[in-house]
Amino acid sequence: MSDVDTLTPVLTKDWGTDRSWTLPVYESRGGYASLKKALTMAQDDIIAAVKDSGLRGRGGAGFPTGMKWSFIPQDNPKPKYLVVNADESEPGTCKDTPLMMASPHVLVEGVIISSFAIRANTAFIYIRGEILHVIRRVQAAVAEAYAAGHLGTNIHGSGYDLDIVVHAGAGAYICGEETALLEGLEGRRGQPRLRPPFPAVAGLYASPTVINNVESIASVPSIIEHGAEWFASMGTEKSKGYGIFSLSGHVTRPGQYEAPLGITLRELIGLSGGMREGHQLKFWTPGGSSTPLLTDEHLDLPLDFEGMAGAGTMLGTRAIQLFDETTCVVRAVLRWTEFYKHESCGKCTPCREGTWWLVQTLAAIERGEGSEADLDLLLDQCENILGRSFCALGDGATSPISSSIQYFRDEYVAHLTHGGCPLDPAASTVWGSSLTRSGA
Amino acid sequence: MSLTTETRAELEQIAARYPQKRSGLLPMLHLVQSVEGRVTPEGIETCAEILEISPAEVSGVATFYTMYKRKPVGDYHVGVCTNTLCAVMGGDEIFAKLKDHLDVGNDETTEEEPGKKSITLEHLECNAACDYAPVMMVNWEFMDNQTPDSAVKVVDDLRAGKEVTSTRGPRICSWREAERVLAGFPDDRVDEGPAAGEASLLGLRIAADRGWTAPSDNASGRTGTEPTTAEGAVEEADTARAETETKQQEAADE
Missing domain, CATH: 3.40.30.10 (Glutaredoxin)
Incomplete structure (x- = not known):
């Protein structure tokens, strides 16, 4: 596998092309050829190809996509549904948004092939409402696909019918959780459902439903075009293929880098021109704020599911947020904790009450109030949320806290001995210390 | 200000996009905001009537999502x-x-x-x-x-x-x-602006400079490394929660 290039643009390959979002440009670059090929294949062979490729869900958890599809009970007489989770809201995550803005057709083509494979005649793309121009581009792509006969009835004479509904959300992080998303799509408050039953058996309208992330579905056309072996030639033993790595924060050039899974952070930082001049990496999230923090000790770990699990964290959405030594870890963690408190849906007590208490305890420490025993109190609060809340939001809320105490206990203590934050927040801004805080 | 018959017709049109009309509620509330400048009691009543649910149910949804505003929003x-x-x-x-x-x-x-x-x-x-x-x-x-x-x-x-x-x-x-x-009624601005911003293109630009591409069609990696059972898959996946749930499901199936 050493002959695979460091970066492997597949999903991002058209992003620099003029009017890449339009159907003529997408088709001129080979778009919708995979759909035509797929329509000549047996549906189970499409599922088998996706299974064989080793594609694992790109929305965070890394469950095998093809296996998820195979759980749809085909003997169930109810309609089957495909729902695309485009509610990209995990702090740090910014890959699906540029993908849908520049290449909405690769998503639409993926939706058609995937729906055909699972025998769904209606598919939904649930996009967070706060990204207006992205919604425009996806709406237009779907309309163009209908006009070209890629959607609608008897698609290209295959006898297969499919409708796609583009659905705008209305502001709720929790709707990224698949069952809460279904509630939102049914016109209800976005509160997660008890599993089992899993959505594959009883999802949207209590019918068999596959819910996949944008990037997972957008990867399907390339697997159909080039084959499972091609996809598996990239990545590592159990984390196959390519993925978009999103670098943000204190690097010289934050941005999107599409690479085989297993690339290291050292390589990615190198590509992005290093940490900003004169500064060093202090801590980072591998895949959004819900994945435990890592430090500069972890630069050479492979960024794949196994490599991250081995370091006690998760690959998540490859949302790599990098912070240098000017950043106060307590401030960073408090802000994420306030986010989880705000976004907790209120359904279960450990998360609803627990995230409130986490904020109280952390905010006091940040102000320099309390004692070192409060760190143990925080960890105790985390233990009472992790694994005891209804969905993964509560679990995620504990990740930044427990990992930051593990790696930066001294900095927490310094807030207590210093009577507040020992760092100057102005130094961590993009404009650094060149501006005074007088405007604030 | 009262909702016009045109608005009511558009609200019904949104509901009709879905196999079950209640699914239209989120975009319907977006349309109410576009007409009323916020989610008004009258907008709530109208959505409830069309969807044949109670105004309290609509209100419950309107207060859950942060993009819906009860106070008038500016221009x-x-x-x-x-x-x-x-x-x-x-x-x-x-x-x-x-x-x-x-x-x-x-x-x-x-x-x-x-x-x-x-x-x-x-x-x-x-x-x-x-x-x-x-x-x-x-x-x-x-x-x-x-x-x-x-x-x-x-x-x-x-x-x-x-x-x-x-x-x-x-x-x-x-x-x-x-x-x-x-609410699902496109305007004419879709073709304005670029495909992507500069940061989105960084990896692509570096790859082009260095001649890096995805492998050719004949590249071949080892397939079949996937777990064959749901239990095996959730063990490898990044969620202890799914693992527990899958075990519950399997226990229930037996």
């Missing part, structure tokens, strides 16, 4: 991301500067002034543009890589009624017009 909605990464990169300073400059608090609207457009200011959670931090949104269009000064210029231009263009998108429409697009 423009300005949001500043203050989630951790943007906050650290300068979002906190930008938000403080705008509160001071516009003389409003969070989720408040500037006073009506003759000849001036009004602005509702709010701080936001992560808006999926972290590589462009600090990020500001105007009517849910991206204003990337802001500074306190650039943000002040944007709001001053908006208030003065000057045309403002997203740094990675179209000319900015009014908040009500934006809500109409969210």
Whole structure:
């Protein structure tokens, strides 16, 4: 596998092309050829190809996509549904948004092939409402696909019918959780459902439903075009293929880098021109704020599911947020904790009450109030949320806290001995210390 | 102000997009906001009537999602991301500067002034543009890589009624017009703005410079390394929760 290039643009390959979002440009670059090929294949062979490729869900958890599809009970007489989770809201995550803005057709083509494979005649793309121009581009792509006969009835004479509904959300992080998303799509408050039953058996309208992330579905056309072996030639033993790595924060050039899974952070930082001049990496999230923090000790770990699990964290959405030594870890963690408190849906007590208490305890420490025993109190609060809340939001809320105490206990203590934050927040801004805080 | 028959017809049209009409509620509330400037009691009643559910159920939904507003929103909605990464990169300073400059608090609207457009200011959670931090949104269009000064210029231009263009998108429409697009009635701005911003293209540019590409068609990796059972898959997946749930399911199946 050493002959695979460091970066492997597949999903991002058209992003620099003029009017890449339009159907003529997408088709001129080979778009919708995979759909035509797929329509000549047996549906189970499409599922088998996706299974064989080793594609694992790109929305965070890394469950095998093809296996998820195979759980749809085909003997169930109810309609089957495909729902695309485009509610990209995990702090740090910014890959699906540029993908849908520049290449909405690769998503639409993926939706058609995937729906055909699972025998769904209606598919939904649930996009967070706060990204207006992205919604425009996806709406237009779907309309163009209908006009070209890629959607609608008897698609290209295959006898297969499919409708796609583009659905705008209305502001709720929790709707990224698949069952809460279904509630939102049914016109209800976005509160997660008890599993089992899993959505594959009883999802949207209590019918068999596959819910996949944008990037997972957008990867399907390339697997159909080039084959499972091609996809598996990239990545590592159990984390196959390519993925978009999103670098943000204190690097010289934050941005999107599409690479085989297993690339290291050292390589990615190198590509992005290093940490900003004169500064060093202090801590980072591998895949959004819900994945435990890592430090500069972890630069050479492979960024794949196994490599991250081995370091006690998760690959998540490859949302790599990098912070240098000017950043106060307590401030960073408090802000994420306030986010989880705000976004907790209120359904279960450990998360609803627990995230409130986490904020109280952390905010006091940040102000320099309390004692070192409060760190143990925080960890105790985390233990009472992790694994005891209804969905993964509560679990995620504990990740930044427990990992930051593990790696930066001294900095927490310094807030207590210093009577507040020992760092100057102005130094961590993009404009650094060149501006005074007088405007604030 | 009462909902017109046209609006009612459009609300029904939204509901009809779905196999079950209640699914239309989220976009229907976006349409109510585009017409009424907020979610009004009358809008709630009308949605409830069309969907044959109680106004309390509609109200419960309208109060759950943060994009729905019970107070009138200004001509423009300005949001500043203050989630951790943007906050650290300068979002906190930008938000403080705008509160001071516009003389409003969070989720408040500037006073009506003759000849001036009004602005509702709010701080936001992560808006999926972290590589462009600090990020500001105007009517849910991206204003990337802001500074306190650039943000002040944007709001001053908006208030003065000057045309403002997203740094990675179209000319900015009014908040009500934006809500109409969210309700599923497209405007004519889809082809404005670039395919992608500079940060989105960095990896692609480096790959082009160095001749890096995805493997050729005949590349071949080892397949069949996937677990064959759900239990095996959840063990490898990044969620202890799914593992527990799958075991429950299997126990129930037996």
